[in-house]
Amino acid sequence: MSAHTTFKVGGPADLFLTPESEEALIAAVHLLGAEGIPFFVLGNGSNVLVRDGGIRGAVLCVGQALGGIRTEGSEITAGAGELLVSLSHAAAKAGLTGLEFASGIPGSVGGALYMNAGAYDGEMRDVVISARVYDPAAQAVRQVQPEEMALGYRSSRFQAGDLLILSVTVRLTPGSEEQIREKMRQLMEKRNAKQPVNMASAGSFFKRPPGQYAGALIEQAGMKGYRVGGAMVSDKHAGFVVNTGGATAADVLAVMQAVQERVRETSGHWLMPEPAIIGEDHFADGNEN
Ligand SMILES: Cc1cc2nc3c(=O)[nH]c(=O)nc-3n(C[C@H](O)[C@H](O)[C@H](O)COP(=O)(O)OP(=O)(O)OC[C@H]3O[C@@H](n4cnc5c(N)ncnc54)[C@H](O)[C@@H]3O)c2cc1C
Numbered sequence: 457m458s459a460h461t462t463f464k465v466g467g468p469a470d471l472f473l474t475p476e477s478e479e480a481l482i483a484a485v486h487l488l489g490a491e492g493i494p495f496f497v498l499g500n501g502s503n504v505l506v507r508d509g510g511i512r513g514a515v516l517c518v519g520q521a522l523g524g525i526r527t528e529g530s531e532i533t534a535g536a537g538e539l540l541v542s543l544s545h546a547a548a549k550a551g552l553t554g555l556e557f558a559s560g561i562p563g564s565v566g567g568a569l570y571m572n573a574g575a576y577d578g579e580m581r582d583v584v585i586s587a588r589v590y591d592p593a594a595q596a597v598r599q600v601q602p603e604e605m606a607l608g609y610r611s612s613r614f615q616a617g618d619l620l621i622l623s624v625t626v627r628l629t630p631g632s633e634e635q636i637r638e639k640m641r642q643l644m645e646k647r648n649a650k651q652p653v654n655m656a657s658a659g660s661f662f663k664r665p666p667g668q669y670a671g672a673l674i675e676q677a678g679m680k681g682y683r684v685g686g687a688m689v690s691d692k693h694a695g696f697v698v699n700t701g702g703a704t705a706a707d708v709l710a711v712m713q714a715v716q717e718r719v720r721e722t723s724g725h726w727l728m729p730e731p732a733i734i735g736e737d738h739f740a741d742g743n744e745n
Pocket residue numbers: 462496497498499500501502503504518536537560561562563564565566567568569570571572573574575614619620621622652653657658659660732
């Protein structure tokens with residue numbers, strides 16, 4: 457899974473499926489269900505940490521084959537596998553404002569809704585008006601309205617894990633393409649100046665405790681630059697844990713734990729990780745007793 461995640465760590469999955477159409481995705485879900493094989497839905501892999509033993513079961517990758525962008529007036533519908541960055545550029549091209557915040561977030565549209573991804577002055581909650589999902593329990597495709605999505609700070613009802621997001625529709629506001637692109641440029645400049653964007657990571661590693669910034673608490677705890685093996689608290693932005701090359705998931709988890717403990721000692725806050733942490737610590741091929 458190190459090849460399929462931006463952290464570039466993690467052992468192998470038993471099965472890695474990249475369906476090329478919605479029908480194939482749904483067929484794969486049926487087949488896996490019938491065979492009793494558990495599966496994990498992966499978008500662009502920019503908010504997951506896979507442990508070193510990898511994943512027993514299947515990974516169902518909602519990739520760019522399940523993308524596509526359609527604009528109708530001020531509404532844009534994108535396939536879940538489309539890159540959020542491409543969606544924000546399509547909005548700019550159509551002269552629609554509201555998605556500038558998304559221009560530097562390296563996730564898929566499905567992953568962005570699942571996480572209610574956001575940055576600076578915006579988040580998915582501000583723009584999404586509906587999503588098409590596949591519900592494996594009901595074996596049906598249906599629409600989900602914002603009221604049902606329960607979008608909060610990096611959280612949504614999709615995190616219950618019972619629905620696959622197929623496409624997302626956003627409603628934006630007409631604006632000047634030039635101004636939209638200028639705002640995107642400014643936000644990217646801010647991001648590049650403050651974040652270790654050229655290093656392997658999953659973005660901000662810890663969720664913000666209410667009223668606080670995780671990065672500031674970590675810096676105050678003296679953990680900026682703290683390292684275990686190839687994993688390190690970024691010396692550019694303490695909210696990021698980066699893979700400096702050759703890190704294992706165990707290294708990342710050791711950094712996480714040390715930061716959590718030290719920050720609790722110095723501030724009383726227990727920092728929760730933002731990425732999904734999945735898979736097994738050790739690889740078992742079934743031949744062990
Ligand atoms: C350099 C960097 C910068 C980042 N900056 C930001 C930022 O500014 N703001 C921010 O919010 N995040 C940021 N992130 C984190 C990440 O990009 C977002 O959380 C993004 O929305 C994750 O999307 P993904 O497609 O990569 O999801 P993945 O990492 O593939 O998956 C994340 C979760 O979503 C679920 N999921 C994915 N697709 C679907 C689907 N179609 N249906 C159902 N469930 C699905 C997965 O099962 C998993 O639990 C950053 C990450 C990096 C590496």
